Amino acid sequence: MSQRTYNQLWTDAQLELGRLLKEELPTEPPRPEKDRVVFFQRLAMLYVRYIQIFRQLEKVYDQVVHPQKRRVIRAILDGVMGRVLELKNEMVEKEFSEYHYMDDVLHDLKLTPVDLEIPIPRFFISDRSKEFQERKTMLTDIFKLVEVTDSQEPLMTKGMSQEEAIKIIQVVERARQGRLRAKLNEESRNMNRMYKTKDPGTAAIELATVCIQKVWRGYIQRKRSKIARAEEMIFLGMAMDPKYQLPCPAEITAQTSEAWTRIKQMEHNEDYQKSVVAVTNQLRDVEGHDMSKTMKDQIRQWFIECRDATGSFPDFPDEEDGGSALIFAEKNPQQLMEEIAAKEEEESTNKPKGKEEKKEKGKKDKGKDDEEEEEAGLKMLPSAFLSDLEVGNKTFVDFWQTRNESRNFNQRHEVELIKEEKRKVIEAEIRVQVDEQMRQELAEWKLAVDKDKSGKTKGNAKKKKGSKSGKKKKKEKDLTADRTLESLCQELVEQGLLKQANNVRLQDYMGDYSYLGTTLRQNDIEPMPSLSDVRQVLSLYAILPLGSQVVHEKAPLIKAILLAGPAGVGKKMLVHAICQETGANLFDLSPLNTAGKYPGKSGLAMMLHMVFKVARLLHPSVIWIEDAEKMFYKKVPKEEKELDPKRLKKDLPKSLKLIKGEDRVLIVGTTKDPLSADIKSLCKMYSKIILIPRPDYGSRYILWKQLIRKHGGDVTRALDISSLAKISDGYTPGHIVRVIQSVVTKRRILQQANRPLTAAEFVAPLAKIDPVFQEEEEALKNWYAKTPLGKKRIKAATGKEEEEAPVKGKDAKKGKK
Template identity: 70%
Template sequence: MSQSSYNQVWKDAMSELSSLLAEELPPVPIPPQRDRVVFFQRLATLYVRYVQVFRQLEEAHNMLVHPQKRRLILLLLKGVMGRVLELKYEMVEKEFSEYHYVDDILHALKLTPPALEIPIPYFFVGERSKETEERKTMVLDVLNLADGSKDLDTSMDKVMTEAEAIKIIQMVERAWQGRIRAKLNKDVRFSNFDRRHRAKSAGSAFNELAAIRIQKIWKGYLQRKKTKIARDEEMIFLGMVMDPKYQTPLQAEIDAQAIDTSIRVRQKKHEEVYLNAIDAILKQIRELEWNDMAKTMKNQIRQWFYECRNTTGLFPDYPTVEEGGSAIIFAEKTPQQLVEEIALQEEEAASKSKAKGKDDKKAKDKKDKGKGKGAEDDDEGLTMMPSAFLSELEVANKRYEEVWKTRNESENFTQIHEVELIKEEMRKIVEEEVRLQVDEEMREELAELKLAVDKEKPGKQKGPKKKKGSKGGKKKKKEKDLTPDRTLESLCEELVQQGLLKRAKNFRMQDFLGDYNYLGTTLRQNDIEPMPSLLDVRQVLSLYGILPLGAPEVHEKAPLIKSILLVGPAGVGKSMLVHAICQETGATMFDLSPYSTAGKYPGKPGLAMMLHMVFKVARLLQPSVIWIQDAEKMFYKKVPKDEEQLEPRRLKKDLPKCLKLIKPEDRVLIIGTTKGPQNSDLKSMCKMYGKIILIPRPDYGSRYILWEKLIKKQGGKITNALDLTSLTKVTDGYTPGQMVQVISSVVTKDRINDLTKHPLTADDFIVPLGKFEPVLQKEEEALKSWYAKTPLGKRRIKAAAEKEDALLKAKDAKTKKKK
C-alpha cells in the first residue's frame, strides 16, 4: 500500500473517533441508565468501536513516514489505548467477568471475531528512547557474560562418576567386538560366494557379469544419494544453506518484507531530518524574533497596567509565577475580570480550609450508612466513570481537524516535514522563554510605577497560600535505599549470578495459538457460564499486561493493575505467556519463584535486601515483569515436609508490602502462575493478585488449530492421509505443551525425509500420546469451582442469584394479576 492509502486509513479512523467523541461528550449529559443490560450493551459497543479505531491508528502509525503526522497519531493512539482499558475495566465491573461475548454487536457492526484481536504496537520495542536502549543493552551484556561463564564453569568442573566411566568403557568394548564380528562374517560370506560360483558352468558367466554391473550401478546411486543428504545436512549445519523447513517465501512475501524495511529506513531518515530542522528553526526564531516578541509583550503589559489604573484607580498586582505570570494577562479577558479572578482565587483558598471539616463529616456519615449503598446506586441508575483520556483525545482530534483534515499535500510526495508547522510550535516555546524574561523586567517596572505614582513602597508579593497538612495525618514513609553506593550494573550482575534476573525466551503472543469461543453468547443467554477459549485469554493478557507496560502515559492514567495470577493445568502455556509479555514490551524479567529464592539471602535482613534490589532494578529497567512460578506455594495452608527446605512462605508478608509501593509511574508488573491453587489460602492470594485469569484446557477448535499449525511449524505436511478431525476428537483434554512434545518426537528429520513415501497419519501420534495423562473434566471443574470463590466469582454468582429472584418476583406478580 502507498502512503496515500495509509493516509486514508488514518482519515477513516479519525472520522470514527470524531463520532465516538460526539457520543461520549454530548452538550447535554446522558441521564443515568437503570437497566444494567442496556448499559452494558452501550459499554460493549463503545469498546468494540474503539478497538477498531485502535487497530486503524496502529496500522497508520506503523506505516506512515511523515514525522509530524506520526507524532499526532502516536498521541491519539495512546489516548485510544487508555480509553479501551477504561472501558474494559467498566465492563468487568458491570458484568462481573473478565471475558465478554459480544456476537450481537459484531453482527450489527458487520465484523468478525478476529476484529476484536488487540494489536501490539511496533513502537513498544522498535522506537524506545536511547537511555532505555542503553540500559537494556547493558542487561543483555551481563546476561551473555553470565551464560558464557556458566558454560565454561560446567565444562571445567564436571567430574565423571564411576558408573559413567564403566558405561563408556563397555560401550567402546562392545563396538570393537561388533566390528571384528562383522569383518569375520564378511570374509566367510565372500569365501562361500567364490566357492559356489567357481563350480558353475561357463554359461552362467554372462549372467554373473550382468548382475555385478546392475549391483554396481544401484550401489553407486544409493551412495551418491547418501552423500548428497550428508552434504546438505553439513551445509545446513554450517549455515551455508537454508533448512528445508524454512523454505524460501513467495515473491509477494519478499516484496512485502522489502517494503516494510524501506518504510522503517524512511521513517528513521525523516525523523533525523525533522529533529535537525527543529534545532535550526528554533535557533533562527530566537535570533530574528526574540526582540520583537519581547517588545510586543511589554507594550501589552503596559497597556494592561494603564487600563487597570483607569478602571480601578490603582495599579494591579503582577501575577506570580505559580499563577502563570503574564500568561493570564494575555488571555481574552478585561482588566476588571482579571482583578476579580485573582480576588476569587484568594477567597477560594481561604474558604477551602473551612469547607474541609464539613466534607470530612459528610464522608463519615456516608460510611456509616453501610450496606445500603449498592442498592441506592442501582435505584439512581448507572453512569459512565470519568475518563482521564477523553479530554486529550478531544484536543488531539481538534488539532487534526484544524491542521490535517483539509490540508493539501499534493506537492509533498516524499512526505517530509512541514516547515510552517514547526515554526508555529517553536514560536510557542520561544514565547514562553521570552515571557519569563519579560515578567522579571515588568515586575520591576510595575514596582517603580507604584512608587512614583501611588507612593506605594515595594513589598513582598503574596503568593498563593500553601496547604498545610493535617496534624493528625500520618506521613508516608519513603522507601529506604539499602544500596545507595552501588551501580546499576553491579546490581544486575549480582541478581544474574543469584538466578533472580533472567533472559526471557523468544515467544510472541501470536505463538499462543487457539480459536474463538463461538458459543459464549448462546451459553450465557441460557445462564450457563462458558469456559474461555485460548484466544480469549490472549486478548485479556494483551489488555492487562502488554498495553500498560508498553506506554508510560497509559500506565499512569489507566486503571492500575499491579499483579496478575494465571491459573490453569500444567502445559496450557502459562510460562509461555509470561515470556511473551516480556518480549512484546521489551520488559526485563525477574524470577522470585520459591525454587529460585531457596537458600539465597537468608534471614530477615537478607530477604529485605533481596526484595529491595529486585524492585530497585525493576524500576530502573522498567518496563519489568516479576515472575512467581508455583505461586500457590507462597500461600500454603500447610507446607509439605518435602518442601520445608524451600521456605516457600518466606515472601508471604514482605512481598505484598513491596506491591503497595508500586506507583502508577512504575511500570512493574508481578505475574504469578499456578496449577494447584486449591492448596493455598484463598483470601491472602486474592489480596496479593488484583487480576486472576483462568486458563482452560483447549477446546475442539483450539486443538484443531494447534495440531495443524504445530505440525507445519515442525516441518511436517498435512495431507489427506492425516485425519486431523479424528485426531482432534480423540485428544480431548491434552494440553498444548503435551502436543508440542508429541509432535517433536514424531516429526523428526528422518521422518520428514520419508514423508513422500510414508505421509503422516493420525496413528503416528496416538502411541506417543499414550505416555501423557490428559487433563480430566474433574480437574477443570475443580479449578472452575475454586475460581467461583474469588471476589469476582462471588460477585457474579450473587448477581445471577439476584437476577433469578427478580424473575421469580416478576412471575409471581403476573400470576397475581391474572387471579
C-alpha cells in the same frame, strides 16, 4: 502501498472516530440504562468499533513517513488504546467476568473473529530500538560474563571415580565389538547370496518381466490418478494451489517496501529534529526581543488600567498560577483583581474548617448519590481519554483533513508548523524572564506610590512560600545510592533474579475463537474460555499498558496478574511472550528461586529494593513469580519447610503498593495448584486473576496442525487431524508438543515421502501421558468462583444483587432514624 493510500486509511479511521465521539459525547447527557443486557450490547458495540480504529491507526502509524503526522497519529492511537482498555474494564465491572463473547456483535457488523484480535503495535519496540539495543548489549555482556565464570568452576573441580571410568570404557569397547560383528555378518550374508544364485530359464525371465510391468504400470496409474484428484480439488476450490503456499513476488516486494519505508521514517525524523533545533534558535534570535518588548508593554498597560479602575496597583500573579498569562486572558482588570483576591482568601482560611465543610458536603453528596443510584440505572464511567481523542480529532479536522500536499510528494516536515509550535514554547520561556523583571518594576512603582501596600504583599509572599515548604513529603530510602546500574544488574544476574526471556511471540500461543460463548450464556451455562480469549485478555491487561507510557498512566492501573491453570497450558510461555512483545526485562522472584538467597530481614529488604529499583530504571519490566501459591500456603509441606516459601508474603505486597502509574512494572504470578493457597491473601495480592483452561476442540485442531508443520511434518490426507483433536480431549498444549517431538523426529521426516504421517503414530505416546481430568478442571472452576469477581458473577447470575440493593437502602434509613 503508497503514502496516499495510508493517508486515506487515516482519514477513514478519523471519520469513524468522529462518529464514535459524537455518540459518546452527546450534547445532552444520556439517560441511564436499566436493562443490563442492552447496556452491555452498547458497550460491546463501542469496544469492537474502537478495535477496528485501533487496527487501522496502528497500520497507518507504522508506515506513514511524515514526521509531524506521525506525532498526531501517535497521540490519537494512545487515546484509542486507552479507551479500549476503559471499555474492557467497564465490561468486566458490568458483566463480572474477564471473558466476553460477542458473536452477535460480530454478526451484526459483518466481521470475523480475526477482526476482533488485538494488534500488538510495532512501535513498542521500533520507536525505542536504540534504547533497547543498548540495554540488550549491556545485559548480554553480563550474561556472558556470568556464564563464563559459572562454567569455569565445574571444569576445574569435576572428578571421576575408577569404577565410572571402567564402565565407560566397557560400554565403548562392547559397542565397537558389536559393530565389527554386524559387519562380518553382513559380509557373510552377501557371500551366501552369491553362491545361491543360479542361471534362470527363459520362462522365469518372462514371469519376472510381467511382474515388473504390473508393478510399474500400477505405480504410474496411481501417481496419475493422485495428480488428477489434486488438480480437481484445486479446481473445485477445496484445496490450495501449491504455488500460493509459498510467498509470491508481490508479497516479497511489499515486505521490502515496508522495510524501506521504516528507513525513510528514521531519515525524515532525524531531519525534523535538526530542523526543530534550527528553527527554535532562529525564532529566539529574530523574534525573541520583539516578544519580550510587546509583553512588557502589555503588562505595563495592565498596571495602569488596574490603577485607574481600582485606585491601587495590582498584585502580580504567582508563577504557579500562570504568571502574566492570566493577564492576557479575556477579562477586565477588575475581574482579574477579584479572582486573585478570592484565591488569597481561600488560602488564608483555616484547614480544619475546610475539612469540616468537606465532610458535611461529602455526607450530603453521599445522600444524593444514594438517591440517584436507586432511581438511576447503568451509566458509563468517566473517561480519561475522550478529551484527548476530541483534541486529536479536532487537530485532524482543522488542519490535516483539508490540507493540500500536492507539492510535498516526499512527505517531508513543514517548517511553518514547527514555527507555530515553537513560538508558543519560546513565548513561555520569555514570559518567565519578563515576569521576573516586571515584578521588580511593579515593586518599584509601589514603593514610589504606596509604601504600606508593598510591605503587606511581601509578607504575604513569604507566608505562602513557608506554607508550601512545609508540605514536602518524605522520600524513600535508597539502599544502593552508591552503586551503578550495571553493578546492580550483574549482581541480580549472578543470583539468578534477572533472566533472559525466551524468544516467543504472543501469536505462537495458538488457539481458536469461542463460537458458542453467547449461545451458552443465553442458556445460563457459563462457558470455559478458549485459548484465543486468554491471548486477547493478556494483550489488553499486560502488553498495551507496558508498551505505552501514556496508556499506563491514564488507563485503569493493573499492578499484578495471576495466571491460574493446570500444568502445560502455556502460563510460562505467556510470561516470556509479554517480555518479547514489549521489550521488557524479566525478573524471577519465585519462592524456589529466592530460597537461600539474601537471608534475614535486611537481606530480604535489600533483594526487593534492588529488584524493584532496577525494574523501574529499566522499565518496562515484568516480575515473574512461578508457583505463586507457595507464597500463600495454608500449610507448608514438610519437604518445603527448609526452603521457607512464605518469606515474601508480607514484604512483596508492600513493595507492590509503591508501584505508581509512571512505573511500567507488572507482577505476573503463575500457579497450577491455587487450591493449596489462602484465597483471601492471594486475591489481595493479585488484582486480576485469569483462569486458563484445557484447550477446546477447535484449539486442539489448530495446535495439532500448526505444531506438526512447525516441527517439519507434512499434513497430508493420510493424517486425520480431526480424530487426533477428538481423542486428545483433556490434554494440554504442553502434552501435544511433547508427543509431536517424540514422533516427528529427523529420521521420520526423511521417511515422509514414502510413508506419510498417520494419526495412529501419535496415539501410543499420547496414551502414556495422563490428561487433565474433568474433576481437576471442575476444582479450578469452583476455586475461581470463590474469588471476588467469581462471587459477583454468581450473585448476578442468581439475581441476588438486585435483591440486596433495596435492602441496603432500608437499612440505611433505619440507621438514620
